[in-house]
Amino acid sequence: MRLRNPFGRKTKEFPSHLWTQCPSCGEMLFNKQLDRNHNVCQKCGHHFKLGALARIDLLADAKSFSETDADMVSSDPLGFVDSKPYPERIAAAQAKSGHKDAVLTGDAQISGIPVVLAVMDFEFMGGSMGSVVGEKLTRAAERAYSARKPLVIVSASGGARMQEGTIALMQLAKTVAAVARLDDAAIPFISVLTDPTTGGVLASFASLGDIILAEPGALIGFSGARVTSETIGEKLPKGFQRAEFLLEHGFVDQVVPRSQLKERIAFFLNAFRVAGQDLRWSL
Amino acid sequence: MLDRIVGSRRAAEGNGHLAVEAGLITDATQLASTRPTPWQTVQTARNIARPHAHDIISRVFDRFQELHGDRAFRDDPAIIGGIAELGGRPVVVVGQQKGSSTEENIERNFGMPYPEGYRKAMRLYRLAQKFHVPLITLVDTPGAYPGPEAEERGQAEAIASSIQLMTRLAVPVVVVVLGEGGSGGALALGVGDVVLALENATYSVISPEGCAAILWRSASEAERAAVAMKLAGPDLLDTGVADALIREPAGGAHTDHDATAAAIKTALIAQLERLSRVPVADLLSLRYERFRSFGMFVEPSGGTAPAPPRPWWRRILRNPLPKDAL
Numbered sequence A: 001m002r003l004r005n006p007f008g009r010k011t012k013e014f015p016s017h018l019w020t021q022c023p024s025c026g027e028m029l030f031n032k033q034l035d036r037n038h039n040v041c042q043k044c045g046h047h048f049k050l051g052a053l054a055r056i057d058l059l060a061d062a063k064s065f066s067e068t069d070a071d072m073v074s075s076d077p078l079g080f081v082d083s084k085p086y087p088e089r090i091a092a093a094q095a096k097s098g099h100k101d102a103v104l105t106g107d108a109q110i111s112g113i114p115v116v117l118a119v120m121d122f123e124f125m126g127g128s129m130g131s132v133v134g135e136k137l138t139r140a141a142e143r144a145y146s147a148r149k150p151l152v153i154v155s156a157s158g159g160a161r162m163q164e165g166t167i168a169l170m171q172l173a174k175t176v177a178a179v180a181r182l183d184d185a186a187i188p189f190i191s192v193l194t195d196p197t198t199g200g201v202l203a204s205f206a207s208l209g210d211i212i213l214a215e216p217g218a219l220i221g222f223s224g225a226r227v228t229s230e231t232i233g234e235k236l237p238k239g240f241q242r243a244e245f246l247l248e249h250g251f252v253d254q255v256v257p258r259s260q261l262k263e264r265i266a267f268f269l270n271a272f273r274v275a276g277q278d279l280r281w282s283l
Numbered sequence B: 001m002l003d004r005i006v007g008s009r010r011a012a013e014g015n016g017h018l019a020v021e022a023g024l025i026t027d028a029t030q031l032a033s034t035r036p037t038p039w040q041t042v043q044t045a046r047n048i049a050r051p052h053a054h055d056i057i058s059r060v061f062d063r064f065q066e067l068h069g070d071r072a073f074r075d076d077p078a079i080i081g082g083i084a085e086l087g088g089r090p091v092v093v094v095g096q097q098k099g100s101s102t103e104e105n106i107e108r109n110f111g112m113p114y115p116e117g118y119r120k121a122m123r124l125y126r127l128a129q130k131f132h133v134p135l136i137t138l139v140d141t142p143g144a145y146p147g148p149e150a151e152e153r154g155q156a157e158a159i160a161s162s163i164q165l166m167t168r169l170a171v172p173v174v175v176v177v178l179g180e181g182g183s184g185g186a187l188a189l190g191v192g193d194v195v196l197a198l199e200n201a202t203y204s205v206i207s208p209e210g211c212a213a214i215l216w217r218s219a220s221e222a223e224r225a226a227v228a229m230k231l232a233g234p235d236l237l238d239t240g241v242a243d244a245l246i247r248e249p250a251g252g253a254h255t256d257h258d259a260t261a262a263a264i265k266t267a268l269i270a271q272l273e274r275l276s277r278v279p280v281a282d283l284l285s286l287r288y289e290r291f292r293s294f295g296m297f298v299e300p301s302g303g304t305a306p307a308p309p310r311p312w313w314r315r316i317l318r319n320p321l322p323k324d325a326l
């Protein structure tokens, strides 16, 4: 994965394809080492964004992930054109990210537990949810439902995709209805919120996990911070809409460092394990 | 059970009396050829003189008793709700309330609910379910309130939970979009068996101004954004976001609250009459399918579950079940 220098400073000593500066502590980090550390700053623990493939690598057991609905691509329901036609934006995002759209879904194992895993990628049009994201997540939830496997969704999204208009908004209801069925059937759904998870994704399935985990420092909120600060006409307090803020206000269960995420998910899945009835309390 | 509905719907095909009787527009071709531009519709939908939730409730329902509070934090004046009678039968009604003056708008927060507003709505949804009373919601909001207190109290969680509750609420649910259907804040009241919209209502994922600011980097391009987003009446029929439009008086709903309310009342009675004949289990699976079918995408491999090409439930509306069918 290629990381850009967040300050836009390109020094001769630190060419940006080799080095990345930590926006939190200022340390210059060697990209290869950063990759190995799953994009977490070794010095201060700052969590950089993680692409979908690296995320799957982090969470799924080796070679256990098999992708589903891999070739689904967006059509252009509204014939939407802003400064560029929507299909051109899709093509550009596909070229840039290497993905067909903003989510990868599939079957996987997490510490030996079979799950349905969905991972969003912010690189693809800001992780925005349109028809493809909505449909793939809905199918993932429906597959979890019929196979009675837990669902794990890792979100990274700026919200609904404007270029699909009200059709994009309806994906909120569609995905929520699908995870509601898991709730009815007592099939575990773990929602992981990463930087950033905002707007329509947070206002739908991402807020409805049986367990909601967040990565340290992740931006998580309903409204963009810019909108919120314009609404009140003042600057927002430090830490507003960060994972720790949501923990404090009661909207996430835990803030979990990336290095512990897999084992933590596995812990909860084991506790809820549907198949392992022998371990459950007889109530 | 589902088969039976499908079968009787087919048998009833060609029977379009409901659409005519109830004054509903189910096809954009039924609209006048000289239509307002999307931007004009946005202005009409926001007109301060337009009938808001309370104007409609007082004219459509009898004996409305408002219920207050979310039982946790406070009573949000941007959402009103309670129990009333429609044609002699009890209903629960919940709506977003805008003001009809600047003063009232400040009191009502311009119809932008806080999380506690959605939690009050959910309390009333549960009440409807518990006592088997149909639910009617009236959507009219620029969006959920985006301020810091709303974030602290979990605006996103409140909206998500409200949507979730509506997707599986075991009573008939009819949604009427009165004016602005502003994003997730509107959808939190918008998941129903039937979604109706007034002729000049809008429903959008983001305000045209917001869309313009992000995609054109200038809020003054809002007019263009309004066209691109397909947020006005006929577009809502085409996308299936609304099942039917309710005709407004010639000059717009703001010119005649009584006539607007009368048209809404006729439509609501007809829809509830129809929905109350459908077994609850079928209602729930039809509601799931209704929202499940939104989305347009391409799967070169053919895919595992291609979405239906045309939302078939829109035909139900035009071809109501004969009374003896169920």
Ligand SMILES: [Zn+2]
Binding pocket: A022, A023, A024, A025, A026, A027, A041, A042, A043, A044, A045, A046
């Ligand atoms: Zn650092």
Ligand SMILES: [Zn+2]
Binding pocket: B152
């Ligand atoms: Zn606080």
